[in-house]
Amino acid sequence: MLLRRLLGLFSVDMGIDLGTCNTLVCVKGEGIVLNEPSVVAVRKGTNQVLDNGNAVGLIAKEMLGRTPGSITAIRPLKDGVIADFDVTEEMLGYFIRKVHGNRGLAHPRIVIAIPSGITAVEKRAVYNSAERAGARRVYLVEEPKAAGLGAGLPIHEPTASMIVDIGGGTTEVAVMSLSDIAICNSIRVAGDNMDDAIANFMKRTYNLMIGPQTAERIKIGVGSASPRAEEPSMEVKGRDMISGLPRKAVVNGEEIREALKEPVGQIIDVVLRTLEQVEPELAADLVDNGIHVAGGGGLLSGMDEVLAKATGLDVRLVDEPLTCVARGTSDYLDHLDEWRQTIESDQDEY
Template identity: 60%
Template sequence: MHPLDYFLGLMSIDMGIDLGTANTLVYVVGEGIALNEPTVVAVKPGTNHVLLNGHAVGVNAKEMLEKAPANISVIRPLKDGVIADFDITEAMLRHFILKVHKRKWGIRPRIIIAIPSGITTVEKRAVVNSAERAGAREVYLISEPKAAAIGVGLPVGEPVASMIVDIGGGTTEVAVISLGDIFTHISLRTGGDKIDEALVQYIKRTYNLDIGYRTAERIKIQIGSAFPLKEELTMEIRGRDSIAGLPRATTIGSEEVREALQGPILAILDAVKSTLENTGAELSSDLIETGMVMVGGGSQIRGFDRLISEETGLPVKVADDPMTAVVRGTGHLLENIEMYKDVLRDEELQS
């Protein structure tokens, strides 16, 4: 049987998962977003035994990041948008699936997972295997930008250009979609993590101060920007003096942080411009009106939309609730499967 017919015949996939480098979200059909937690697991070193009777996953594990003693390994099992640690990913997915699945259905759930558009067949296989071994009965895949476009309500099935810029923790995905297909896309292994890293290095270089990645993330969220602010901000930061080795605090301003973030921000801007260059003339002309929608945590960096808009001359909008767009897209797709028949492609559905 044709896989698409089979899929539509079943018509009842139970959950959609956005397996992200930074955050994992689960949408349960008929219920909505049932889980939204950091993609972090604390295990006994050298094993995949999740600590605290299996409770050191997600929020609880992120609390331990960079603060754990030697007898605890706190692991982020995805890197740059793809699975870096297969066993730990599986342990995490098992925990999350059990948490939302409860004992409601008695049988193992069918799952659709959003994956970066740039991943290889081997990487796709790893996602499917992890989910199957974590307890899924069947696993289907959909590309993240397509799910995001559906999640924010763009007319993905129509013959008009819809453009998505998804800035996640590990990857940035830029895609132009028309008639249910991705016309052109760029998947960049640069996102929030690289931005945090740039900040850690800048502060070490400029202030001889070592800060952790979590502090860098807080600075980025609190005062980070991509475009000059009406009122520039300051913030007190704490770390360890890299020469004296002692704790020290200092104050940093948003102009400096902007300078520190410039490398990865410009790399993302370049990906947007290259995608536009690769877009055909007819679709390109649509974009003058429709512009692009930004999603993912990184889209919330102050003035990022303004920077992209000034540099491309196109309208740019940050989606409402940008960090849930992908998982809401999987949910909307599953709850309106008939409507999205033409948007689904066989190769995405095959597990």
């Protein structure tokens, strides 16, 4: 016990948002210190991370879709869950080492935000990765709770708070009250599916093959969920499917909105479905408290508007939706001793 306390003095506790697209790390008292894509470059057919385990994050994202034959840049998390355990472990280890680096002598305590629907096996994998990367103790918190805290919602109070977190791999919709999740639904439709929908549209309509990064640029540049006063347009480059040669095309906001109709519709549906399951008292609270949208997908132009229209409730995009969950894990770090009972840790029984 004493030894643990002593070790604590020399270590830096961290909060991690392990996302499908982006991983963010914050350190107690310092805020967000790392924000990098969840991407790893490996030698094809192996789990061997290139560059002595350092081809991770920003460096690896540059390689995505542009790698020569023997190298692949992979995203070890897919649809909000760990698709490749070994590579996730390598990636998490790299980020933890990068942050912890030469700061402390001892092992940190780490709070990790995980999707609320993950299985016991997947939880175990997260624990193992963090432990192997040098964590002294690992705590897991559900993403919607972390998002709620990060957004400054009163999730500990006896009133309903509702978060719609539209990430890269999953959209999680949760209603919380008294530190607990009352209802949570998660679908594997979020920002990545929007990119896929755009890539498919370009193929169908323009016979143009585009890569995932180009699709994302189109979404951010001209994509929307509801009409804009002035529809922007954008030049897109890719490979012609018939001639096989590189070529350009120009797309406008209206056609991309049409292409995004399906994923956006699925997100609206899960929000409506969740509202239908809410107890009447909590539903009554939501009339006053409204819905808060977090996650990078929430930045899609007009997403808040379509949700407000469909639900009839007040819908607000939280401040800095991309860092909301990470900031929430930081809140957990600040209150670890106080909230310990409500957080799962690697020393709990399974």
